[in-house]
Amino acid sequence: MRIVVCDDHRLLLEALGMALSATGHEVVALAGHPEEAVQAVAEHQPDVCLLDVNFPDGTSVAAIHQLREASPDTKVVMLSAEADHAVVGRAIAEGASGYVGKEKPITEIVEMLDRAVRGQLAVEPSLLQRALRPHKSSEDPLWALQFLTDREWQVMRCIMEGQTTEEMAGSLGVQRSTARTHVQNLLTKLGVHSRLQAAALMSAHGSQESWPVHLR
Amino acid sequence: MRIVVCDDHRLLLEALGMALSATGHEVVALAGHPEEAVQAVAEHQPDVCLLDVNFPDGTSVAAIHQLREASPDTKVVMLSAEADHAVVGRAIAEGASGYVGKEKPITEIVEMLDRAVRGQLAVEPSLLQRALRPHKSSEDPLWALQFLTDREWQVMRCIMEGQTTEEMAGSLGVQRSTARTHVQNLLTKLGVHSRLQAAALMSAHGSQESWPVHLR
DNA sequence: CCAGCAATAGTCAATAGGGACTAGCCGCGG
DNA sequence: CCGCGGCTAGTCCCTATTGACTATTGCTGG
Numbered sequence: 001m002r003i004v005v006c007d008d009h010r011l012l013l014e015a016l017g018m019a020l021s022a023t024g025h026e027v028v029a030l031a032g033h034p035e036e037a038v039q040a041v042a043e044h045q046p047d048v049c050l051l052d053v054n055f056p057d058g059t060s061v062a063a064i065h066q067l068r069e070a071s072p073d074t075k076v077v078m079l080s081a082e083a084d085h086a087v088v089g090r091a092i093a094e095g096a097s098g099y100v101g102k103e104k105p106i107t108e109i110v111e112m113l114d115r116a117v118r119g120q121l122a123v124e125p126s127l128l129q130r131a132l133r134p135h136k137s138s139e140d141p142l143w144a145l146q147f148l149t150d151r152e153w154q155v156m157r158c159i160m161e162g163q164t165t166e167e168m169a170g171s172l173g174v175q176r177s178t179a180r181t182h183v184q185n186l187l188t189k190l191g192v193h194s195r196l197q198a199a200a201l202m203s204a205h206g207s208q209e210s211w212p213v214h215l216r
Numbered sequence: 217m218r219i220v221v222c223d224d225h226r227l228l229l230e231a232l233g234m235a236l237s238a239t240g241h242e243v244v245a246l247a248g249h250p251e252e253a254v255q256a257v258a259e260h261q262p263d264v265c266l267l268d269v270n271f272p273d274g275t276s277v278a279a280i281h282q283l284r285e286a287s288p289d290t291k292v293v294m295l296s297a298e299a300d301h302a303v304v305g306r307a308i309a310e311g312a313s314g315y316v317g318k319e320k321p322i323t324e325i326v327e328m329l330d331r332a333v334r335g336q337l338a339v340e341p342s343l344l345q346r347a348l349r350p351h352k353s354s355e356d357p358l359w360a361l362q363f364l365t366d367r368e369w370q371v372m373r374c375i376m377e378g379q380t381t382e383e384m385a386g387s388l389g390v391q392r393s394t395a396r397t398h399v400q401n402l403l404t405k406l407g408v409h410s411r412l413q414a415a416a417l418m419s420a421h422g423s424q425e426s427w428p429v430h431l432r
Numbered sequence: 433c434c435a436g437c438a439a440t441a442g443t444c445a446a447t448a449g450g451g452a453c454t455a456g457c458c459g460c461g462g
Numbered sequence: 463c464c465g466c467g468g469c470t471a472g473t474c475c476c477t478a479t480t481g482a483c484t485a486t487t488g489c490t491g492g
Contacts, residue, residue, distance in 0.1 A: 010320060011318050018231065180442095182440095192378070200378030203376070399449085
């Protein structure tokens with residue numbers, strides 16, 4: 001297997017390189033950032049790219065697209081510190097072939113990479129199950145996040161910063177009544193009854209991955 | 217150097233073991249949990265213990281104490297994914313000898329371990345500076361967190377969950393007016409003007425480490 | 433070109449939240 | 463035994479927030 005590895009922790013990156021080489025695979029490039037990974041994948045057309053999901057701003061999920069564009073035959077396997085089923089679903093939806101936790105021994109990671117290269121979905125069954133469940137019950141408040149408009153995401157940011165309606169109006173450059181309307185729509189879409197609950201929702205379940213890529 | 221390494225990501229743990237061995241040091245034990253680390257340190261009395269700060273509930277910081285009890289001559293170096301100066305300060309205060317980021321190359325990590333063993337403080341100067349600054353300026357809103365009472369921390373939890381005054385009164389088993397008073401005192405102590413700001417403060421700066429140990 | 437949606441702005445009524453107080457009760461240290 | 467601090471509870475007054483609306487503008491896909 002020819003592999004490109006991408007992780008922002010250099011230590012882990014080097015370690016993965018060593019460990020994968022030790023199992024008889026060819027690590028063709030190490031990338032410290034998704035952009036580097038895209039370049040490396042475009043250049044080397046590897047069998048698989050192991051990509052850390054832990055980049056800020058949801059960059060990682062966005063990178064999947066670019067990687068698949070750069071080399072359609074390269075499978076993308078996400079590497080994550082936590083088993084976050086919301087992210088799993090999103091990653092798979094975006095075109096990733098697998099998702100493996102950092103807490104797994106190296107042997108299992110290799111096995112997952114192997115499965116991905118063979119065209120199988122490399123996700124733990126239990127995790128996959130949880131990732132698919134919410135799609136059926138559209139009652140999940142997080143599902144609603146998808147339907148927020150750009151403006152509403154900006155409003156969400158203001159809410160998370162604890163701004164009042166006035167401050168929000170100021171930073172968005174609109175009348176307070178407009179800010180109010182956006183807040184109102186936001187609350188309605190999320191199915192909550194106060195900005196505090198919206199903030200709680202985001203800080204509890206909303207990892208960086210929940211945020212749209214183009215809005216920081 | 218005789219080393220014990222502790223991290224909950226087995227991958228990183230194994231990788232660290234390999235990398236440190238490759239640099240000519242003796243890794244006497246790998247631990248997946250602070251408890252294991254304490255045991256291993258007690259048994260092997262190593263020169264240094266490399267400990268991930270990323271354990272939930274502030275377990276890591278608490279573990280420093282136990283490690284130093286188990287083997288007073290063993291230096292403890294924290295390993296972290298983020299450069300969080302609040303945690304640095306806390307870790308050093310609890311008896312750690314160093315703090316190094318996972319994004320550093322392995323060579324630098326080894327160097328830091330070496331410094332720690334030689335009795336020096338192994339922290340990046342820039343990080344150390346930021347870690348020490350807040351102690352002087354008591355204007356830091358986070359400083360105020362220290363002075364919250366247990367009840368107020370419970371109230372804080374309710375706020376973070378987006379509860380209204382009524383709900384809060386219900387879950388605390390008191391009158392709404394009492395809950396109100398607690399909220400009021402909380403806001404005053406933190407120097408903010410709304411619960412939303414209090415929540416923002418916590419979710420922005422308040423890592424798990426900010427939370428008192430005995431309250432989860 | 434029209435329908436639909438996002439963004440803008442506004443109104444009215446009702447409720448929740450915040451500021452500034454007072455006050456009783458209880459345990460703990462001096 | 464007294465005072466202090468924390469937990470409890472309450473009041474008055476004002477502002478902020480919310481719910482439920484309507485309405486205009488501008489862009490976009492069919």
